Amino acid sequence: MKTVRLITCDGAFQARLIQGALENEGIASVLHNENTSNILRGFTPTISGVDIFVYEDDYERAMALLERNQMIPEQLKYCPCCHSPYIKFVLKKSHSFRAFMAAIFSILAGAPPGTTHWEYVCKDCGAHFETPTARQRKETQDTTTPDTK
Numbered sequence: 001m002k003t004v005r006l007i008t009c010d011g012a013f014q015a016r017l018i019q020g021a022l023e024n025e026g027i028a029s030v031l032h033n034e035n036t037s038n039i040l041r042g043f044t045p046t047i048s049g050v051d052i053f054v055y056e057d058d059y060e061r062a063m064a065l066l067e068r069n070q071m072i073p074e075q076l077k078y079c080p081c082c083h084s085p086y087i088k089f090v091l092k093k094s095h096s097f098r099a100f101m102a103a104i105f106s107i108l109a110g111a112p113p114g115t116t117h118w119e120y121v122c123k124d125c126g127a128h129f130e131t132p133t134a135r136q137r138k139e140t141q142d143t144t145t146p147d148t149k
Helices: 012-024 034-039 056-068 093-109
Strands: 003-009 029-032 050-055 087-091 118-122
Touching: 003 012, 003 056, 012 029, 012 050, 012 056, 050 056
Parallel strands: none
Antiparallel strands: 003 050, 029 050, 087 118
16 A cells, blocks of 8 residues: 655654554554654754655545644645735845855754745735735625615
């Protein structure tokens, strides 16, 4: 059977909790990068996160379990200005030199450079913002009624 990545957790403790909840429901899972997450603590979750893999057949049940128990964070993927899902994570233009120097110092110090040099940009409205929102705003309908007197 083929396995697929269910979620990437920030640490091994959170991954073990989710794995226990999956096992209680009879869903087999495997942890990947569990030991590496302890060594690379402080880096972004894409590098230091613990991946949980499940069988492809159990993926929908596992996601439903995580959503039902509120074990997964809300997906921040919408522009706070126009609520468009078309956003990108880019380097701030005014901070390019500072980001370069931070990268050099972080390599020399062996520490993560941080994320203060990055921002989100909406492809639709062009807005620049620090964090996207979790929910897309529903289109408001015209609820005004004409005055009839």
